Amino acid sequence: MTNKILVIGSANTDMVVKTHRFPEAGETIIGGDFFMFAGGKGANQAVAAARLGADVTFVCKIGNDIFGKNAIEGYQKEGINTDYILVDTSKPSGVALILINAEGQNEIVVASGANASLSEENIEMIIEQFQYTEIIVIQLETPIATVAKIATTARKKGKKLIINPAPAQVLPLSIYEDLFLITPNETETEILTNIKVIDENSALLAARKLQSWGVQNVIITMGAQGAFVLANNCEGIIPTPKVEAIDTTAAGDVFNGAIAVALAKGLSWREACHFACKASAISVTRMGAQASAPYLRELSI
Numbered sequence: 551m552t553n554k555i556l557v558i559g560s561a562n563t564d565m566v567v568k569t570h571r572f573p574e575a576g577e578t579i580i581g582g583d584f585f586m587f588a589g590g591k592g593a594n595q596a597v598a599a600a601r602l603g604a605d606v607t608f609v610c611k612i613g614n615d616i617f618g619k620n621a622i623e624g625y626q627k628e629g630i631n632t633d634y635i636l637v638d639t640s641k642p643s644g645v646a647l648i649l650i651n652a653e654g655q656n657e658i659v660v661a662s663g664a665n666a667s668l669s670e671e672n673i674e675m676i677i678e679q680f681q682y683t684e685i686i687v688i689q690l691e692t693p694i695a696t697v698a699k700i701a702t703t704a705r706k707k708g709k710k711l712i713i714n715p716a717p718a719q720v721l722p723l724s725i726y727e728d729l730f731l732i733t734p735n736e737t738e739t740e741i742l743t744n745i746k747v748i749d750e751n752s753a754l755l756a757a758r759k760l761q762s763w764g765v766q767n768v769i770i771t772m773g774a775q776g777a778f779v780l781a782n783n784c785e786g787i788i789p790t791p792k793v794e795a796i797d798t799t800a801a802g803d804v805f806n807g808a809i810a811v812a813l814a815k816g817l818s819w820r821e822a823c824h825f826a827c828k829a830s831a832i833s834v835t836r837m838g839a840q841a842s843a844p845y846l847r848e849l850s851i
Contacts, residue, residue, distance in 0.1 A: 554605045555810050556683040558673075558700055559592020560665040560691030561610040561635075562644040563617045564799070564839050570652050581649075588624045589646055589839035590665070591689040591716060594800045598807025598843040599687070600628045602829065604814060607631040607683070609676055611668040613643035618664070624840070634676045638664035644691075654795035654834065660691065660717070668692045670699040680707045685730075687810050689714045694722070701728035710813070714806045715742060727764030731781075731813075733806055735771045750787050753778035769823065771805055771830075773798075777823050784819035790827040793835050800839035805830040807843065825849060 569581040588597075596608040608630050612618030614637050621643065625632050644663040650656050673696060680686070686704050688697055688711065697713070704711040710730035715721060718738040726732075736747040745756040747770060757768040757780035767781035776789040808829035812822035829844050836842035 553603060553811070553814055554607070554683040554685075555599050555814060556607050556609070556679055556686045557592055557596040557599065557688075557807075558609040558668075558686065558692075559595065559689045560590040560644060560662070561593040561612055561618075561621050562590035562646045562660060562665070562691075563587070563621070564589030564646045564648055566648045566650060566799070566838070568650050572649055572651055572657055585837060587838040587841055588621055589800070590644060591691050591714065591803055593621065593625070594803035594839045594843070595687055595689070595714070595807040595810070596625065596630055597628050597840040598800075598804045598829070598833075599811050600630050601843050601845045602808055602811040602849070603846045604807075604811045605631075607634060607679055609634045609636075609668075609672075609679070611636040611638050611664045611672065613637070613641055613664045614639045615643055617643035617645065628840075634679060636668070636672055638667050641667055648799060650797055650799070654798055656797070656799050658799070662691065665691055666693060668696050670696055672696070673699045673703065677703060680704065680709055683709065685710045685712060685810050685814050687712045687714070687806060689716055689806075690719060691717065694719075698722065698725055701725050704728060712806065712810055714802065716802065718742070723763055726760065729765045731767045731769065731809075732760055732765050733769045733771060733802075733809065735802055736773070739770050747772065747778075750778060753787070754780065754785070767819070769809065771802055773801075776827055777805070779819055779823050781819040784823075788820065788823035788827055791831040793831045795834040797837045797842065798834050800842055801830045801834050803839065804833040804843050
């Protein structure tokens with residue numbers, strides 16, 4: 551097995567305010583501490599995978615601004631290959647505005663900026679990178695047409711494509727047939743399948759529906775309950791370690807980076823999910839998105 555992983559997706563700067571509670575519509579409240587972190591679902595997953603030992607190439611599009619320059623410097627410090635990061639001279643880098651309440655739950659609004667201009671033509675420019683990796687990871691903070699292009703290309707080249715369908719939106723059915731693995735959370739699963747996931751039985755129904763559309767394997771992340779997996783020789787909920795959460799912002803992204811690393815290492819589905827659940831659990835005990843991702847030395851495989 552190879553430890554090379556290609557992540558294609560979004561790069562943002564996260565601006566975070568901690569608050570006792572979320573405001574109601576039209577309400578202004580006084581918040582607490584302010585933080586600024588490197589974020590974006592694609593970047594978060596790339597950093598998580600790199601910290602867990604993978605050889606990561608990250609493809610994204612940033613603006614020609616201080617946020618973009620700082621992002622590249624950060625990825626390079628993590629040992630990520632940034633040779634294929636593109637710069638849009640007409641749009642700013644993406645930003646996310648994040649509120650975190652006293653329970654560690656979050657509300658997020660994203661201004662996509664240059665992420666929205668990552669195009670099918672851009673994928674053609676970096677298509678050679680597909681041959682150097684076995685696993686490719688994508689999300690939905692870039693245009694759906696670009697996601698579809700990546701999916702088709704990955705299938706044609708015989709690569710394992712993992713899609714984290716977030717932010718949640720309905721996908722063209724043609725994309726599912728190209729997927730090795732899909733990793734929605736409960737909310738995203740309901741949007742995709744119209745099945746509300748509340749327990750193991752409902753998760754199984756939703757996972758089977760996704761498989762009926764052509765997805766090979768399904769993992770539904772279920773927060774503190776753990777992750778439900780429906781894959782070859784593995785079915786059921788893999789529990790997550792019990793921790794006190796202070797910031798759940800990048801929990802799903804850390805899970806996705808970790809599951810890609812574990813599968814690239816050749817771990818079984820059950821072992822891979824245990825590994826990813828542990829990494830995700832560690833991340834929610836820390837503030838920030840990329841900053842919260844654990845290192846391999848903090849986990850045992």
